[in-house]
Amino acid sequence: MxxxxxxxxxxxxxxxxxxxxxxxxxxxxxxxxxxxxxxxxxxxxxxxxxxxxxxxxxxxxxxxxxxxxxxxxxxxxxxxxxxxxxxxxxxxxxxxxxxxxxxxRDADLDIPGVDLDGSYGAAEFVSWFDGHPDVPRTWPLEAESVAVIGNGNVALDVSRMLAKHADDLLPTEIPANVYDILKSSPVTDVHIFGRRGPAQVKFTPLELRELGELNDVDMIVYEEDFDYDDASKAAIASNKQVMVIDRVLQQWRQREVGAASRRLHLHFYAKPLEIVDDGTGHVSAIRYERTAPDGEGGVRGTGEIREIPIRALYRAVGYFxxxxxxxxxxxxxxxxxxxxxxxxxxxxxxxxxxxxxxxxxxxxxxxxxxxxxxxxxxxxxxxxxxxxxxxxxxxxxxxxxxxxxxxxxxxxTNLDGWHNLDSHELALGAAEGRTRIKVVPRDEMVKISNRS
CATH class of the missing domain: 3.40.50.720 (NAD(P)-binding Rossmann-like Domain)
Structure with missing residues (x-):
């Protein structure tokens, strides 16, 4: 045969x-x-x-x-x-x-200031906190106010990891160096920007719901974003996923806020225009245009320009x-x-x-x-x-x-080698009451995999 x-x-x-x-x-x-x-x-x-x-x-x-x-x-x-x-x-x-x-790789975001210090691709950050062997093991988490551009699941992942308290990640397989750096992060406010409205987001209900379950993090939504047009109302009425997303957001509108040490802000109808230079080549603010529904499920510019001070920005506009x-x-x-x-x-x-x-x-x-x-x-x-x-x-x-x-x-490395590495990581985790601790350096991964 x-x-x-x-x-x-x-x-x-x-x-x-x-x-x-x-x-x-x-x-x-x-x-x-x-x-x-x-x-x-x-x-x-x-x-x-x-x-x-x-x-x-x-x-x-x-x-x-x-x-x-x-x-x-x-x-x-x-x-x-x-x-x-x-x-x-x-x-x-x-x-x-x-x-x-x-x-x-991160997809490009073609706006002025995208190459400033303090402006990062989401893919780089995800690779860092996931212990990818080919990225640096340090990350400059030095900003109190951070922006995330994007309304997909990656944007929510990045935002959650920035806002979440490091100790709440200990049960996971987070690498030790990532925990240490997240633990020392001074972040107080994470701002998520999406150019369309709540009924047009790309993330899934599960991801959104998880965001609202963060310990000691207030979810901040803005009343001006919930004046739905007919197209948004139709999307909510006809699509179960959009309906659930709307239900979660409506619940957040009713929450009492102000007691948490960190805040996660969702800015809808916000089209990023520019990442502002502080004069030294570093991010100092995000400038965006307020958009509005166009009546057909899309948006149009309103000409109203706003600016929010930030010291770091993450582009979560897609992979490439x-x-x-x-x-x-x-x-x-x-x-x-x-x-x-x-x-x-x-x-x-x-x-x-x-x-x-x-x-x-x-x-x-x-x-x-x-x-x-x-x-x-x-x-x-x-x-x-x-x-x-x-x-x-x-x-x-x-x-x-x-x-x-x-x-x-x-x-x-081969399948037996992966079993060696898998068992080793599980044992490292078990010793600390965790599911797994990843081995990060490539040479160490190969050495553990290929030991007899």
């Missing part, structure tokens, strides 16, 4: 789901899958892109672990595509490759994909050009046979886990049906890629 040797680059949810769907699909050939991940540990943004105080994420990791631990997928961690292994290498040893590399060596790339949208996951040459939109994409690098950084699964199903359908266009590898043996990595001196 024909055998498909498949490489998947990226061991986050998108890559793991793609592998699982292919292994379970009806097909007329055998399958052998190797999963390549640039970090020593799997799970991608579930491990390194979500705030540590999200218990529901553990359920997602459990589902991913079940797939990886079945034993029918090989994992090669600490392997960088384009450096440790190339597209030509994959063509020599596999019939096809799926790129599931996600989107980990990164280019990959010798793979087509759409600079405007931060994705690999594709048709239902089949990668296309940029010059003429013809197929790049044997090359596929799934997840955020395929469709952009939108959608939750459910979208990732359906996305993978679409891509896998084409992998199965494209048998006539697969590559013909020179050496498809499973040993060949191991030999190649060893010859190049790549200190890769």
């Amino acid at each position: 024909t055998k498909l040797r498949l490489a998947i680059v990226g061991a986050g949810p998108a890559g793991i789901y793609a592998a699982d769907i292919l292994l379970k699909a009806e097909r007329g050939f055998d399958v052998s899958i190797d999963l390549f991940e640039q970090l020593p540990a799997p799970y991608g943004l579930v491990r390194y892109g979500v705030a540590p105080d999200h218990p529901r994420i553990k359920g997602i990791i459990s589902a991913l672990r079940e797939v990886v631990d079945r034993g029918d997928i090989r994992l090669f961690g600490n392997v960088q595509f384009g450096t440790d292994i190339t597209l030509d290498d994959l063509k020599k040893h596999y019939n096809a490759v799926i790129f599931a590399t996600g989107a980990i 994909g990164s280019p990959l060596d010798n793979i087509p790339y759409d600079e405007k949208h931060g994705v690999i050009p594709n048709r239902e996951g089949q990668v296309l040459h940029k010059t003429d939109n013809t197929r790049m046979y044997g090359v596929y994409a799934t997840g955020w690098i395929k469709r952009g950084p939108v959608g939750l886990i459910g979208h990732t699964k359906s996305d993978a199903m679409e891509t896998i359908k084409h992998v199965i049906n494209d048998q006539g266009n697969w590559w013909t590898p020179v050496d498809p043996s499973e040993e060949s890629i191991v030999t190649l990595l060893r010859e190049r001196g790549v200190e890769y």
